[in-house]
Each structure stands twice: as structure tokens, then as C-alpha cells.
Amino acid sequence: MIYWQLFITYLKIGFFNFGGGYAMLSLIEHEMVLKHQWVSHAEFTDMVAISQVTPGPIGINMATYVGYTVTGNVWGSMLATFAVSLPSLVVMYAIVRFIQAFRQNKWISAAFDGIKPVTVGLVGSAAILLMNEQNFSDYISLIIFGCSFLLSWVFKVHPILLIVLAGLTGLLVY
Amino acid sequence: MDRGLCQRQEMDRKETGIKAGLSELFFTFLKLGAFTIGGGYAMIPLIEKELIDKKGWFDREEFLELLALAQSAPGIIAMNIAVSVGYKARGKSGMYLASLGAVLPSFLIILLIASVFTSFRDNPVVESIFKGVRPAVVALIAAPIFRLAKSAHITLKTMFIPIGTAILVGFLGVNPVWIILLGAIGGIVWFSIAKRKQT
Numbered sequence: 001m002i003y004w005q006l007f008i009t010y011l012k013i014g015f016f017n018f019g020g021g022y023a024m025l026s027l028i029e030h031e032m033v034l035k036h037q038w039v040s041h042a043e044f045t046d047m048v049a050i051s052q053v054t055p056g057p058i059g060i061n062m063a064t065y066v067g068y069t070v071t072g073n074v075w076g077s078m079l080a081t082f083a084v085s086l087p088s089l090v091v092m093y094a095i096v097r098f099i100q101a102f103r104q105n106k107w108i109s110a111a112f113d114g115i116k117p118v119t120v121g122l123v124g125s126a127a128i129l130l131m132n133e134q135n136f137s138d139y140i141s142l143i144i145f146g147c148s149f150l151l152s153w154v155f156k157v158h159p160i161l162l163i164v165l166a167g168l169t170g171l172l173v174y
Numbered sequence: 175m176d177r178g179l180c181q182r183q184e185m186d187r188k189e190t191g192i193k194a195g196l197s198e199l200f201f202t203f204l205k206l207g208a209f210t211i212g213g214g215y216a217m218i219p220l221i222e223k224e225l226i227d228k229k230g231w232f233d234r235e236e237f238l239e240l241l242a243l244a245q246s247a248p249g250i251i252a253m254n255i256a257v258s259v260g261y262k263a264r265g266k267s268g269m270y271l272a273s274l275g276a277v278l279p280s281f282l283i284i285l286l287i288a289s290v291f292t293s294f295r296d297n298p299v300v301e302s303i304f305k306g307v308r309p310a311v312v313a314l315i316a317a318p319i320f321r322l323a324k325s326a327h328i329t330l331k332t333m334f335i336p337i338g339t340a341i342l343v344g345f346l347g348v349n350p351v352w353i354i355l356l357g358a359i360g361g362i363v364w365f366s367i368a369k370r371k372q373t
Contacts, residue, residue: 016351020251022315026343027350034347045308046295050287052314055211056280059250064281068288077285085277088249092257093269095243107362112246114361116326118353120319121339127316128344135308144306148313159314160211163307170306171299 002071003079009036010063010083017087019119021058025126028062033129038070042134052159059084140173194231194263196271202229203256203275210252217252221259231263252276335360 009031017024025048032038039047051061060081067080136142144166151157151165202224210217218241225231232240240262244254253273260272294300328336335357342348 012351014250015248016354017249018246018354020245022318024250025315030343030347030349035349042304042308043295045311046291046304048315049304049307049311050284050291052311053211054280054283054287055208056277056283057250057252060253060277060280061284064284065288068285069292074285077281077288081277081281084250085253085273088247088253088257089269089273091247091249092244092254093261093266095247096240096258096261099239099243106365110361110365111358112361114357114359114364115354116357117328117332117335118339118357120322120326120328121336122343122350122353123315123322124319124336124340125342125344125350127312127319128340130308130312130315135312137305141305141309145309145313148310149317152314152317153320162310162314166306166310167303168306170303174302174305 003076005036006067006070006076006080007083010067010080011086013059013063014084014087015091017059018115019122022126023119023122024059026122026129028059029126029129032062032066038066040134041130041132045130045135049163052163144169194229194268196264196267198229199260199263199268200271200275203260203272204278207252207276208279217255221255225259232259236262 013024013028013031016027029044033041033044047062047065048058050065051058054061063080063084064077067077068074070076136145148162148166151162152159157165206217206220206224210220222234222237226234226237237259240258241255244251244258247254253276256272256276257269260269262268263272295304323336326336339350339353339357342353343350
């Protein structure tokens, strides 16, 4: 039962993943934290951090991690990772095979044009969903958030460096 | 019909013309998967260097076309790139090996982390590190929104779409799947209205 749920959930996450990593976070969070409660908000945020400092796409990392923690074995990991990759295999294969028809279809590109502004909002909602008591325990969290936001937005500091700095801050302060 | 046939023949010709070995394809994507931190977009410059400049499997224009498709199609972008590049280089078996190579490093690393992290999480040192990291992660997600809005050509008129999405999903807990479908339908409706106006 849990394997079937894992498979269906990650198939859905893979298929409705538009606009790359951060845009798919809100869907992953909705399914994993709110709906199935496989991980907590804090654990989910930790996973995003780990994904940022380890190689590989966030979607794959999440699938592997949750597949393991939910079932307690490697098979769960493999199943979830396979499920999240399957849409890529099927859809991209079809697209590359019939590349001409796909690119010239105005209706398909109209649908994609409609999805594009939605993905921007999805990134925003991923951030909103994470702004909760589990991630912001006190005023120091707010200061770390403000500084990180500025460092990333204005000074374009690399995500890995930013996470290392924030981790050091946490180690010193808490 | 004729055109599609021509295109396919051309593709077949290209497929046989490329000298990519299957194991070479697998190890190239294994390397890309192991050394690109941050997923699909971080992969792009490395792929360009590896596959176009060094190996010469594609010309730049062809690669850019594949890339545009990989970005707009559903699915994990890094996987989409592996599937399309693998297929173009060596057909179906190329597609399977390239995607396996791309997935394997992060799968193994995360599996290792998952098996030890659950017992490390309660460690006070680890806990204090992550207490500092969590708000930074939220900032990291929030920071690129304006840049994304710009590249998606959001104007004052279309601003209600991302804002509405953020409210529905972020505050009201609506499943993003519905909003994505709504966006696709909205795009099609908008296009058909614009088309009717033209004629």
C-alpha cells in the first residue's frame, strides 16, 4: 500500500514538474508534508538544504530520501526515484521522436505559455509554505533570513556558500 | 507528412553519424550527475563543454533546441536533458544509459545520507547547524522570484497569475496540480480568443 502511494505520488510530482527545481518544491511539499505527512516542515527544509550542497536534481534527491525514510529500505528509494523519473523518459522520448510536430503545434505552446507565469507563483508559494514556526524559531532566524535574502538577491552569493555560512552562524549562535 | 518523414530520415542519419559509445554516454552523464550541484540548470554549461566542445556529439544549435524542449516539457530538467541527449546520440539504449548515469550519483549519495541523517538529526551540534540553515533555505527560494518574473515576462496585467497562485497554494493549501492545469487551460483559451480576434 505504502509502495503504491509512493509510486503514484512521485509519478505525479514528476509529471507536474514545470519550470525546474524550486517551482516543483511547492508540489513536493504539498504532497509530502501536508497531504501524506511523510516528513515534517523542518525535515523538508533540511532536505532542501542537503539537496543544495550535494550533487543532483532536487526532485531525485527528495524521492530517494523520502522513499528510504518512509519504507525504511532501499526498494522504497528505488521505486520513488524511478517514479519521479518516468515522466521524463516517456514525455521527452515522445517529444524528441516527433520534434517537428511538437514545436509547430500552437495549442501546445499556448498551454505552456499559460503555465509559465504559474510556475513563478509556485516558487513564491514554496517560500510561503516554509515560513512557519518550525523553520523560524526566534528573532535570530529572521535576521538570518534577511541577511541571506540580501546576500542571494543583491550580491548573488552562491547557494552552497550561503548554506555553509548559515550553518556556521547556527553553530555559533545556538 | 513528407516533411515529417524527411525529418525522421535526417534524424536517423545524424544518429548513425555520431560516434558516441554507449559506455561513453553512461560515464559522461555519471560525471555530470556527480559534479553538478543544484540540478538541471547547473548542468547546462558543463554539458556544453563536455558534449559539444570536447566530444563534438552535437552542434550548438541542435543542443540549444534540445535544451529549450527539456526546459518546457514536464519532468525533472536534468533527466529531460539526459533522455533527449541520450536518445539523439544513440537511440533508446542511449536514452536509458544516459538517464541512469545522471541519476545514479545523487541516488547513492542521498541514500547514504538518509541512512545516517535520521540518527544524526537529534545530535545537538547538527540541530544547531540546521537551525541556522533553515531560514537561509527559505531566503534562497524566495530570492530569485523577481528574476524569474522578469524572464517569464510578467507584466502588471499578468501579475495576478503568480500572486494568485502563491496565495492559493501557499496560504489556502490548494494542490499545485490544479493551478498548473488551470494555467494550461487559460493559455489555450487566451490563444483561441486572440486568434478569433485576428480573423
